[in-house]
Amino acid sequence: MSVHDRFAAHELIHRWWFNYDEGHLDVLAGLLTDDCHATSRTELGTHPHEEFIRSDNRGRAAVMAWKKEHRRHSPYPLRHHAANVHVVAERGDEIDLDSYLFVTQIIERRPSTLSSGVVAWTLVRTDDGYRVRAQYTVLDSIESAPFQDVGYVADRQRTW
Numbered sequence: 649m650s651v652h653d654r655f656a657a658h659e660l661i662h663r664w665w666f667n668y669d670e671g672h673l674d675v676l677a678g679l680l681t682d683d684c685h686a687t688s689r690t691e692l693g694t695h696p697h698e699e700f701i702r703s704d705n706r707g708r709a710a711v712m713a714w715k716k717e718h719r720r721h722s723p724y725p726l727r728h729h730a731a732n733v734h735v736v737a738e739r740g741d742e743i744d745l746d747s748y749l750f751v752t753q754i755i756e757r758r759p760s761t762l763s764s765g766v767v768a769w770t771l772v773r774t775d776d777g778y779r780v781r782a783q784y785t786v787l788d789s790i791e792s793a794p795f796q797d798v799g800y801v802a803d804r805q806r807t808w
Contacts, residue, residue, distance in 0.1 A: 652743045653778075657771050658733050660778045661747060665728035671719060677712050681772055681779045686711045690789035701787060723753045723762075730767070741773045742781065749785065764788045 660679065667675040687704045695701060700721070705711045733747040751763040770782035790798070 652735075652738050652773065654735060654743075657735070657743050657745060657778055660771060660780070661730050661733055661745065661769060664780065665730055668715070668719065669724075669726050669728055671724070673712065673716050673719065676715060677708060679780055680708045680711060681774075681781045682708050684708055684711050684779075684781055684783070686714070686780075686783045686785075688785040688787070690787045692790060695787070695789040725754050726762070727752045727759070736768075743771050743773070743778075745769045745771065749787075 664676065664679060667673070667679075683706070685706050689702045690698060693702070700718070703714045703718070705714050729750040729752070731748040731750060733745055736744040736746050738744075745768075747767050747769070749763070749765045749767050750761070752759045753762045754760065765785060765787035767786075768782070768784040769780065771778040772781045
C-alpha cells in the first residue's frame with residue numbers, strides 16, 4: 649500500500665507551474681528542498697535558444713537564481729500546463745512523477761503554443777507537505793517523425 653498522497657503530489661506540480669507563470673517566485677523557493685537539483689534543456693541540445701533554455705543547478709539558492717532570471721526574460725502571460733502526471737516510483741519519503749509540459753503565450757490576443765516537453769520530478773515528503781528534490785525538464789525541439797525513426801527516444805530513460 650502506498651504511503652504517499654498522490655493527490656498532494658500532483659497538486660504540488662500544478663501549484664508550481666501556476667506560481668511560476670504568475671511570478672510568485674517566493675512561493676517556488678518554499679517548494680524546494682535545500683539540496684534540490686533542477687535541469688532544463690532540449691532533447692538534442694541544439695535549439696537556437698539553447699543558451700536561454702539550458703540549466704543545471706544544485707541547491708535552492710542556485711536553482712532559484714536561474715528560475716528568477718529565466719522568468720524575468722520570459723513572456724507574460726505565460727501558461728505551463730502539466731498533463732498526464734503519473735507516479736513512476738515510490739521510495740521511502742520520495743515519490744517520482746513524470747508529466748508532459750505544454751506551454752502557451754498570447755499572440756494576437758489568442759493562445760499560441762510556445763513549447764512542449766517532458767518533466768521528471770522527484771518529490772520528498774516533509775512535515776510541511778511535499779517539496780521538490782529534483783526537476784528535470786526536456787523540451788521538444790525536433791520535427792516529429794515516425795517513432796521508429798527517432799532512435800534516441802526508445803532508449804531514453806528517466807536519468808535525464
